[in-house]
Amino acid sequence: MILTSSSPVSWLLALAAAVAYAVPAAAASRLGAAAARNALLVAWLLHCAVLVWGLWGDAPRFGFAPALSMTAWLVLTVYAVERQLFPQMQSRWVLAGLGAAAIVLAMLFPGQPLHVAASAWLPLHLALGIACYGLFAAAVVHAWLMTRAERHIRQAEDPHSGIPLLTLERLTFRFVTAGFVLLTATLLAGWLFGETLYGRAWRWDHKAVFSMLSWLTFATLLLGRARFGWRGRNAVRVLYAGSALLLLAYVGSRFVLEVVLGRNT
The missing domain is CATH 1.20.120 (Four Helix Bundle (Hemerythrin (Met), subunit A))
Structure with a gap:
């Protein structure tokens, strides 16, 4: 992920994505399959928006936490594709928790500015x-x-x-x-x-x-x-x-x- 730490939009998108990930992670047993799937899709889209927005920031940054954040997004992308082939795949709550943690970590440690x-x-x-x-x-x-x-x-x-x-x-x-x-x-x-x-x-x-x-x-x-x-x-x-x-x-x-x-x- 390339993230502009000073951008309010990046912070708002990242916070919204973290909250959206936290919903299926914390309430996995209480959400139905469709609701959990939709919540994870919203979080994935918000996470993608954070990544895309960061590419046009005034001060793009990169570091260990942004790298983990993008890695988590890629893993969730693989999961989304595989869910179409294997609808009974059961790892949604684990990956949602991973996505939320990666987003928060990137907010706290946005990395160094790229020259x-x-x-x-x-x-x-x-x-x-x-x-x-x-x-x-x-x-x-x-x-x-x-x-x-x-x-x-x-x-x-x-x-x-x-x-x-x-x-x-x-x-x-x-x-x-x-x-x-x-x-x-x-x-x-x-x-x-x-x-x-x-x-x-x-x-x-x-x-x-x-x-x-x-x-x-x-x-x-x-x-x-x-x-x-x-x-x-x-x-x-x-x-x-x-x-x-x-x-x-x-x-x-x-x-x-x-x-x-x-x-x-």
Whole structure:
């Protein structure tokens, strides 16, 4: 998300989106399916409006919290599409809570202003990175649903996922594969065109190290699945480890700079 912290319109839209997300999250058991679906749709549209409005702000900003906010929106977008294919999918209240938390966090920590002299290709590079975050976040959500469904099946209970277990597994690894492709493209762009994008050549800082470690982890996961048939809990653990490393790469490093050290550079 690119957000103008001083804009009253951005604050009003963000507050409205957070409240709209909070409705299905807090009242999931009391809302009917149609009402909950409509409330989540309104929240998703308001969240989208916050993102779009921020693109035309006078002082666009970016940081760890806006990155998480856009990632949450992308995950909800994936959920909205999958709901059309699997109407019984049951994760609405969790994703609504995630959306509300991400919106509030971005309101509190809007990030640093983007330099007016930044390369015109920088937004594309940031978009690649955020899309990569969104795909791996969707993979993590599906892996969690897969683990939960498997546990319910082992206990002879209704899995409550709305999606067959094997379909969840296939979707999980499709998201991992797509995310890996975008991660590779993002890293190559940063390595080859770092000076054009950021005014400096590639360097091995914390972000680069964690990004490469996550790339190696996901590469190992995909290779292990293709060559050795990795699946189930072990594969999910590797996915979680790679996603955690990727989260530390940008979000973690920016969190330390912006919140712990109080710096915006």
